[in-house]
Amino acid sequence: MSGEIIINFCNLTKRFTSVVAVKDAALSIRAGEVHAIVGGNGAGKSTLMKMIAGVYPDSSFDGSIICEGSLCSFKNVTEAQKAGIFMIPQELNMVNDLTIAENLFLDNYPARHGIIDRRIMYGESEKILENFGLSLRASTLVREIGIAQRQLITIARAMRNDVKVLLLDEPTATLSDNECKILFEKIRKLKKKNIALIYISHRMEEVKMISDIITVMRDGQIIETGKNENMDEKKIVSLMVGKEAGSMYPPRERTPGEVILSVKTVTVYDPKVPGKKIVDNAAFDLKKGEILSFYGLVGAGRSETALAMIGAFGGTVDILMEKNHKPVKILSPSEAIDKKIGYLPEDRKRQGVIDILGVDKNISVASLYQLASKGIVNKKRENETVARIIKALAIKTPSTQTKINNLSGGNAQKCVLGRWIAADSDILILDEATQGIDVEAKSQIYSIMDGLAKQGKSILFISSDLSEVMGVSDRILTMRHGKVVNISDGKKAVREQIIWEAAIGEKEEALHDN
Ligand SMILES: Nc1ncnc2c1ncn2[C@@H]1O[C@H](COP(=O)(O)OP(=O)(O)OP(=O)(O)O)[C@@H](O)[C@H]1O
Ligand SMILES: [Mg+2]
Helix, strand or coil: CCCCEEEEEEEEEEECCCCEEEEEEEEEEECCCEEEEEECCCCCHHHHHHHHCCCCCHHHCEEEEEECCEEECCCCHHHHHHCCEEEECCCCCCCCCCEHHHHHCCCCCCEECCEECHHHHHHHHHHHHHHCCCCCCCCCEHHHCCHHHHHHHHHHHHCCCCCCEEEEECCCCCCCHHHHHHHHHHHHHHHHCCCEEEEECCCHHHHHHHCCEEEEEECCEEEEEEEHHHCCHHHHHHHHHCCCCCCCCCCCCCCCCCEEEEEEEEEEECCCCCCCEEEEEEEEEEECCCEEEEECCCCCCHHHHHHHHCCCCCCCEEEEEEECCEEECCCCHHHHHHCCEEEECCCHHHHHCCCCCEHHHHHHHHHHHHHEECCEECHHHHHHHHHHHHHHCCCCCCCCCCEHHHCCHHHHHHHHHHHHHHCCCCEEEEECCCCCCCHHHHHHHHHHHHHHHHCCCEEEEECCCHHHHHHHCCEEEEEECCEEEEEEECCCCCHHHHHHHHHCCHHHHHCCCC
């Protein structure tokens, strides 16, 4: 069942100095429908959304947008919002130093006689949080909560308005299965309220599950739009990449060697709750040439384990580690680099991408020692390395000096991943390495991981995407509430078993986690 057309646009074209990001795009969006937009990194999805949502003023692009029958020319986001169009951006806008309630009401605080009514604000916020299934207090500072929770709060914030069209740019990139379920429930409810949803995602499974209509973009153009039932995954991927799609995962023909890193024990204490353990006496070995995956729900303690290993956790940690059978102590990320352990953080926006630098420096920054002789960086070798990584990861950038924040979300992430591939480490810790990365590039990343493992490098692969965990790992380690609950053979693992291990008891306990 499809409703009336809420927005249609035609001939939309947006140029940046050196690229045409969107070219002659035309589409109709109907009320009460979930319209998925898929496409490779840099295909123009976010740019198109920003044109519709008033992020790019009408004067900065060509073409026309028609809302409920009348021509619109939004000068800014506020004007688009007045027309009922709201966008949840790929990079979230939240003020870290304000509370959840203050963030929820950022654009219009409830006020009486010009004074903010905190009682109403906090009361309303508690209701919104409860309604969204979030067990958080409205008085919590945003800096203290995870990205998954921020995502849901940003959506909750938009929903306080009269929304006709909600644009979601990769809303699930950072969410766990459980949180995705909450979001999908929300989406279904919004659909029933006759809201039109535009949904960008790189996860084909969920696109198939949640959307009514699927539009594929490639190189700035809309290639095809069709009903979900007429677009199977294989077809979508072929349209995205412009050729027949092959298998996502390289065959596992590796034979991991001896243990290179042995984490005898690691315990991480919650800096906020005295005595509470985020990671509780976890232990595991990583073998030479092995891909060891860490699976678990958000909050299971996987990222904290990684941070503890590289000396980056900002709190009390008890850890005993051996590398090549000798005890190692790592007290800071730079010591980790010295000990040849590379780490790709989960939250690239806050910890990984260096905004003010170009693509080249973002890639080479962790390899500067290797690229230098007598303290001076060998520019030629640096350029070669950067060029090699750009090619290997198919990073789409106008030039090597382009500022990284002018790249599409996925391409910026590939640069940070490339940084650790360039920095010749023995051990690579990748935390949610393929988040926001398109299917083709994901497949390339799996091949690169396979190649590195075959060269004898060891990879600790933290991921919430069980399909990829099942596809790439030699062994799968499952964590739950800070404990290692199982380690299984990657080739023999059973999907349902792993989901069960990661989640059992989750319902009762997780609600009290925060
Ligand atoms: N502010 C900008 N300045 C210059 N070029 C830009 C800017 N924003 C986007 N681009 C370019 O426009 C193209 C489309 O980018 P866009 O962000 O729309 O891609 P996307 O489909 O959302 O990709 P992703 O899946 O990686 O998020 C890319 O080539 C990108 O480098
Ligand atoms: Mg994007």
